[in-house]
Amino acid sequence: MSKHHLDYLEQLEAESIFIFREIAAQFEKPALLFSGGKDSITLVHLARKAFAPGKIPFPLVHIDTGHNFPEALAFRDQLAAEVNANLVVRKVEDTIRERKLTEQKGKFASRNWLQTYTLLDTIEEFGFDACIGGARRDEEKARAKERIFSVRDEFGQWNPKLQRPELWNLYNGRIHKGENVRVFPISNWTELDIWNYIRKEKIELPSIYFAHDREVLVHEGQLIAISEFIQIEDTDTVVNKTVRYRTVGDMTCTAAVESSASTLDDVINEITAARISERGETRIDDRVTEAAMEDRKKNGYF
Amino acid sequence: MDLLRFITAGSVDDGKSTLIGRLLYDSKNILVDQLEALEKQTKNKDAGPIDLALLTDGLRAEREQGITIDVAYRYFSTPKRKFIIADAPGHVQYTRNMITGASNANLIIILVDARQGVVEQTRRHSIIASLLKIPHVVVAVNKMDLVEYSQDIYNNILIDYAEVARQLGLKDVTYIPISALNGDNIVDKSVSIPWYDGKPLLEMLEEVETDQDINLEDPRFQVQLVIRPQTSDLHDYRGYAGKVISGIYRKGDKVAVLPSGIETEISKLEVSGVEAEEVFAPQSVTIHLKDDIDISRGDSIVSVNNQPRVANELDVVLCWLDEKPLQPGNKYYLQHNSRLVRAVVRNVEYKLDVNTLQQLPVDSGVKLNEVVKATIKVASPLVYDPYSSIQGTGSAILIDETSNNTVAALLLQ
Secondary structure, three states, rough: OOOOOOOOHHHHHHHHHHHHHHHHHHHOOOOEEEEOHHHHHHHHHHHHHHHHOOOOOOOOEEEEEEOOOOHHHHHHHHHHOOOOOEEEEEEEHHHHHOOOOOOOOOOOOOOOHHHHHHHHHHHHOOOOOEEEEOOOOOOHHHHHOOEEEEEEEEOOOHHHHHOOOOOOOOOOOOOOOOOOOOOOOOOOOOOOHHHHHHHHHOOOOHHHHHEEEEEEEEEOOEEEEEEOOOOOOOOEEEEEEEEEEOOOOOOOOEEEEEOOOHHHHHHHHHHOOOOHHHHHHHHHHOOOOOOOHHHHHHOOOO | OOEEEEEEOOOOOOOHHHHHHHHHHHHOOOHHHHHHHHEEEEEEEOOOOOHHHHHOOOHHHEEEHHHOOEEEEEEEEEEEEEEEEEOOOOOOHHHHHHHHHOOOOOEEEEEOOOOOOOOHHHHHHHHHHHHHOOEEEEEEEOOOHHHHOOHHHHHHHHHHHHHHHHHOOOOEEEEOOOOOOOOOOOOOOOOOOOOOOOOHHHHHHHHHHHHHHOOOOOEEEEEEEOOOOOOOOOOOEEEEEEEEEEOOOOOOOEEEEEEOOOEEEEEEEEEOOEEOOOEEEEEEEEEOOOOOOOOOOEEEEEEOOOOEEEEEEEEEEEEEEOOOEEOOEEEEEEEEOOOOEEEEEEEEEEEEEOOOEEOOOOOEEEEOOEEEEEEEEEEEEEEOOOOOOOOHHHHHEEEEEEOOOOEEEEEEE
């Protein structure tokens, strides 16, 4: 093999950096939507590389549902400081109060639906014309058909039938006033690619991605972290287990998996052997209906 | 481990979705929860306990109509390679989707139904493969189980297709008899087809040589953006960020900035902020030049000894992608990598029948999915190469300046 050869991770990285630079060049006010999870941490890492030695030319925006893992929030602040990025935090709590929204009730009441309101308000507040997200096409069927540059109307809605054809690596980011574009620079990465890249680049992650002891509630086979955000009843089974997280979302809708994987190598071995996708295993919100994601995307969710 | 991007061409009836499902399933890239969801949905019990085709039907709208409306991307990997599949619908009206999916592919799998042989659709897919210069073609003769695994039938299809390949100048063509439904010759060699002495499909995909697909001969680079931090410690830093489209750049290379034509020298190269002696395609890099020259997004930096074309009038093969027909005389934006210029379609010479390659007169405008030969005039000169020599500098799109939609794919001649 010639020395002028990129392996698959280097190819994916080169493509993602290219996309980041297109975003910076094509848009007036981009923003990186930062969730605190490994995918958005990888995005920050790629953005740093794309604009080095300069700083990332757009803010990190976190839509805070108020249901986050404290470890993820601490990590967010530390990372933003380390890369010297402008961090914008907008709270779903405030949107609920200001807009008099009705919160979901029930055992695992989630604010996942409501964060769309906060996101759209934030986009309007700052006039963001491009929002960069860490979605991957391997995550879910509806995502498999989404473009890397995905145009949303002024309601933030995605129309799968009216997507622009995306040819070669020509990304058309031209939009009308009021529209914005969601851009997904790691569309072509899989969960395993992300983990392998994190290992290769020695990217730091919040501790909850690795095995730790935690009090969890066992609900329909899933392990939900005990927190003030969920209702616990007398009949519930609460146990202490060694767990880790495959995805980091809200404490109410992200389940832990039993695991003793305490290093990156352990985690990668576990994922390679795993027979369940990360969304299927740990996202309670996707279990509701087959078309759950398609519906949420159409409504302005990522 | 490297990366192979391929496209599968064929209609639902050819078993395309089943083939993709089979590749994912047999290479153990389908996970338990996805399988359970499939079992729930499987209504067509003839397709076995699970209908593999359902794996690739993404959107509810599509499931309701039982058709695929758009290009979907699938991912799987084996210990040898990561694969990205562009899954494009193959119906008559979907030339647009096929071109989109094919534009990034190293390889195309053209599915032929063993009972039907080479049909109009096979020709159309092959013509698109040749137009887009997809380096490797695999002709998968599917549904061999339905023709009792007949070697004669298979051989006749080979003879017919060889003629198509010859007419189109397709070079690297491989043939394989399969049954996607039964898994014959997908991951393991089929015991039902003992007369076939080639590799099963997955092994073929793992081993196809792709190093030659990247052009390392002709250095081409276009500036995406200028990095100027303008902080106290990086006061004089000025780097031209972009992707090496083809070729190799070395520190000290004599280069020309186009379209201005000013010559200078590469003073420094960086990859992700780290200095490098040389950079090559398809890396994303930052180039520094010895002299202070006015350079902005869309300008090209090329070797002084190996220069692309610079022109205002362009001959193109154009595929129209929009519902709204081409309006001759209307102005469009032409996007060529990071360069955006105004353009007008001057003259449409002829229409290409994508089923027969015949040149037809253009009588009623250019509509969705039609491929034509045309000339385009651009407001400021384009720095390009013919698509047949360098894809990365020979491809462009047209954008409707009122709707902002991507309305045409252009192959520069």
